[in-house]
Amino acid sequence: MxxxxxxxxxxxxxxxxxxxxxxxxxxxxxxxxxxxxxxxxxxxxxxxxxxxxxxxxxxxxxxxKTKDELFEALMTREVERDLARVAELLTGLADEPDPLAAAVDRVLSAFRCDRTWALVVTEYTLHAARHPEAAAVLRRHDEQVGGRLAALVDRTAAEAGLTFTLPAAELIGAATALLSGLTAMSLTAEGDLEPLRRAALLALVRGAVAPAPPSP
The missing domain is CATH 1.10.10.60 (Homeodomain-like)
Incomplete structure (x- = not known):
């Protein structure tokens, strides 16, 4: 035995x-x-x-099972890292002299936007434009990430005493479209587009903030 x-x-x-x-x-x-x-x-x-x-x-x-499943896992890993960092960074904004500028700077520092990742996402977006199953992967990802970011925006705005003129989900959608376009531009542009990214995102966010009520 x-x-x-x-x-x-x-x-x-x-x-x-x-x-x-x-x-x-x-x-x-x-x-x-x-x-x-x-x-x-x-x-x-x-x-x-x-x-x-x-x-x-x-x-x-x-x-x-497939190369598309591999890409979905890759995107999930990269974005989960970014979201965890954003959630950590978007605290204490109420103590900043300019909460909106601080929020934009922190978000831009957290989300990955290097050339390698920009190429990967752009390539897969082109693939998805011709393959419905790949497009479904991106839509599912966008819905999940958008919902989590919207919740972060609502929480952060409440902590900083800010009110937006549109739902957080719409603000996230507009910001995503803006940054995606600038990321695509960065692949062929000469020079650093980071100042433009910051200025454009900050202008978008400032324009979505409701004016403070008049003092009694």
Whole structure:
């Protein structure tokens, strides 16, 4: 008979496969980010992603069914990081001399807008324009992120004593359209568009703030 100890499965033993799978997924996402930016989403193959990450096709298909599912996981990871940082940064605005300017600066510092990510998102948006299932991925993502950002805006506005003239969801939609356009411009523009991004977003937000009621 085997010793009874050999039959005991510890929590650590059960966690090891989970941690290995999580590490594999992270490496696949890192490889996908670089591959999609370099080759474009449509041109890049599953094999290209696996080769860059040092994996076999089997490792890929043990975690993802399709390349679109891989992209959705990549976008979720990147945006979750940004949202967590925004939620942390949008505190204490009431103590700022200019809460709106502070909010804009903090949001712009939190959301990823480097060339690599801009290329990846732009490439997938073009892909989605021709493939309904990919368009559904972006719509689902936009709805989820938009709802969470709107809740953050409402909370932040209440803490800072501000009132907007339109619903937070509409303000988020307008800001997203503005920043998306500037991000696309940045891929071919000469010079730094960061000052324009800040000025445009700040103007949009200031224009959406209701004037303070007159003092009695």
């Amino acid at each position: 085997y010793p009874i100890q050999s039959c005991i499965v510890t929590a650590t033993d059960l966690e090891r496969p989970k941690r290995r799978r999580e590490a594999t997924v992270e490496r696949l996402l890192d490889a996908a980010l670089d591959t999609f930016a370099e080759q474009g989403f449509a041109a890049a193959s599953v094999e290209d992603v696996c080769s860059r990450g040092g994996f076999t096709r089997g490792a890929f298909y043990s975690s993802f």
